Amino acid sequence: MAKRCILAILLTFFLGVGAATAQRMTVDVSTANIRSGPGTNYDVLWKVERYHPIEVIRKSGNWYYFRDFEGDKGWVYDDLVKKVSSVIVVKDKCNVRSGPGTDNDIVFTVERGVPFKAMDRKGNWIRIQHADGDKGWIHKMLVW
Numbered sequence: 001m002a003k004r005c006i007l008a009i010l011l012t013f014f015l016g017v018g019a020a021t022a023q024r025m026t027v028d029v030s031t032a033n034i035r036s037g038p039g040t041n042y043d044v045l046w047k048v049e050r051y052h053p054i055e056v057i058r059k060s061g062n063w064y065y066f067r068d069f070e071g072d073k074g075w076v077y078d079d080l081v082k083k084v085s086s087v088i089v090v091k092d093k094c095n096v097r098s099g100p101g102t103d104n105d106i107v108f109t110v111e112r113g114v115p116f117k118a119m120d121r122k123g124n125w126i127r128i129q130h131a132d133g134d135k136g137w138i139h140k141m142l143v144w
């Protein structure tokens with residue numbers, strides 16, 4: 001019984017350490033190719049726009065293997081990403097407001113999959129900026 005307990009504790013510790021070391025990065029170019037492997041000779045799987053957040057799984061040379069907000073995995077060249085705070089909308093038709101709260105005016109609405117730079121935080125609200133310059137506040141439950 002004690003061995004099982006110790007094994008469970010060790011497993012929880014090591015799984016927790018792995019999750020804690022996942023590094024968030026952000027695409028910092030207008031468009032980045034996401035590839036099937038770590039090199040330009042690999043197929044382009046899809047493209048992402050500026051401020052698209054990724055969670056780095058591992059690095060191979062100058063390439064990051066990552067997962068995104070949908071759980072999709074791919075490779076991106078390290079010069080195309082930076083350590084910038086960003087979020088991506090995970091719900092359909094979300095309101096972006098002029099201030100941190102539902103009592104503020106709706107500035108614009110956004111669809112699922114739109115990335116933003118995270119500029120500031122107040123409580124459950126995040127001040128965001130799109131690559132085209134649009135700014136506003138969004139509730140943290142609407143983004144990844």
